[in-house]
Amino acid sequence: MMEFLAMGGYALYVWPAYGAALLVLGSLTVNAVLRYRSAERELASLNARRPGGAR
Amino acid sequence: MHRFANPARFMRVSGTVLPWLAALTALMLVAGLVLGFRAPPDYQQGDTVRIMFIHVPAAWMAVFGYSSLALASAAALIWRHPLAEIAAQQSAPLGAGFTALCLITGSLWGAPMWGTWWVWDARLTSVLVLFFLYLGYIALVHAFDDPSRGSRAASVLALVGSVNVPIIHYSVEWWSTLHQPASVMRLGGPTIDRSILLPLLVMALAFTLLFIVLLLIRMRAALLERKIRALRLLEAEAAGTEYGFAAPEVSA
Numbered sequence: 001m002m003e004f005l006a007m008g009g010y011a012l013y014v015w016p017a018y019g020a021a022l023l024v025l026g027s028l029t030v031n032a033v034l035r036y037r038s039a040e041r042e043l044a045s046l047n048a049r050r051p052g053g054a055r
Numbered sequence: 056m057h058r059f060a061n062p063a064r065f066m067r068v069s070g071t072v073l074p075w076l077a078a079l080t081a082l083m084l085v086a087g088l089v090l091g092f093r094a095p096p097d098y099q100q101g102d103t104v105r106i107m108f109i110h111v112p113a114a115w116m117a118v119f120g121y122s123s124l125a126l127a128s129a130a131a132l133i134w135r136h137p138l139a140e141i142a143a144q145q146s147a148p149l150g151a152g153f154t155a156l157c158l159i160t161g162s163l164w165g166a167p168m169w170g171t172w173w174v175w176d177a178r179l180t181s182v183l184v185l186f187f188l189y190l191g192y193i194a195l196v197h198a199f200d201d202p203s204r205g206s207r208a209a210s211v212l213a214l215v216g217s218v219n220v221p222i223i224h225y226s227v228e229w230w231s232t233l234h235q236p237a238s239v240m241r242l243g244g245p246t247i248d249r250s251i252l253l254p255l256l257v258m259a260l261a262f263t264l265l266f267i268v269l270l271l272i273r274m275r276a277a278l279l280e281r282k283i284r285a286l287r288l289l290e291a292e293a294a295g296t297e298y299g300f301a302a303p304e305v306s307a
C-alpha cells in the first residue's frame with residue numbers, strides 16, 4: 001500500500017495531477033447538475049403560479 | 056441531425072439518453088482508473104506515466120471542445136438556429152475546464168521529466184492561447200446588453216480562433232519543441248506499448264462521454280432558463296396591464 005502511494009518516488013507529481021482532475025471535472029459536474037435542478041425548480045414554481053396551470 | 060434540432064424534441068431525446076450515458080461514463084471512468092493504476096510503470100518515466108492518462112485525454116477534449124464550439128458557432132451564424140447557439144455557449148466552459156486540466160497536469164509532468172514546469176515552446180504556448188480563446192469567447196458572449204449581439208460577436212471570435220486548432224496539432228512538427236510529437240494519433244499507428252495504450256484509450260472514451268453528458272445537462276438547463284425568462288416576461292406584461300401601465304391612453 002505504501003509502495004502504491006509512493007508512486008515510485010513521484011507521488012508529489014502523480015497525486016496532485018489526479019487531484020486536479022477530481023477538482024476540475026468534479027466542479028464542472030456539480031455545477032451543471034445544481035444549475036439544472038434549480039432551473040427545474042424555478043420553472044415548476046412559475047408554472048404552479050400561473051392561472052392556466054401547468055405547461 | 057436536423058431532426059434533433061427542435062428544442063422540444065431535444066429535451067425529450069436527451070432526457071431519455073442521459074441516464075444511460077451518465078452510467079456508461081461512470082463505468083468507463085472507473086475502468087480507466089483501475090487499468091491506469093494497474094499498468095506497469097514506464098521503463099524511462101516510471102510512475103509519472105500515469106499522469107498521461109489524465110493529461111492526454113484532457114488535451115484531446117480541449118481541442119475536441121474547441122472544434123465543436125467552432126462548428127456550432129458556424130451553424131449559429133449561418134442558420135441562426137437557437138440550439139446551435141446554446142450548444143456553442145454551453146460547451147465553452149467545459150472546454151476551458153479541460154484545457155486548464157491539460158495545462159496543470161502537463162506542468163506536473165514536465166517538472167520531474169523535463170526539469171521545468173513551463174517552457175514557451177510552440178505546443179505549450181498554442182494550448183495556452185486556446186485557453187485564452189475559450190475565456191475570450193465566454194467574456195464576449197456576456198459583453199453586450201443585447202444578448203443576440205454578444206452571441207454573434209462571440210461566434211465570429213470562435214471561427215477566427217479555429218486557426219489555432221491545426222497550429223496546436225502540428226506545432227510539434229513545424230517547430231522544434233520540448234514537447235514530444237504525437238504517439239497515438241499518427242500515420243503508421245501508435246508507438247505506445249499496449250499495456251499503457253489501453254488505459255489511455257479507455258480514459259479518453261470516458262472523458263469524451265463526460266464532455267457529452269455535461270454538455271447535454273448544461274444545454275437542458277439553458278433551455279429551461281430560456282423558458283423561465285419567457286414566462287417572467289409574460290407575467291410582467293400581465294401585471295402591467297392589470298395596473299394600467301401598458302395602456303397610457305386610459306390615464307386621461
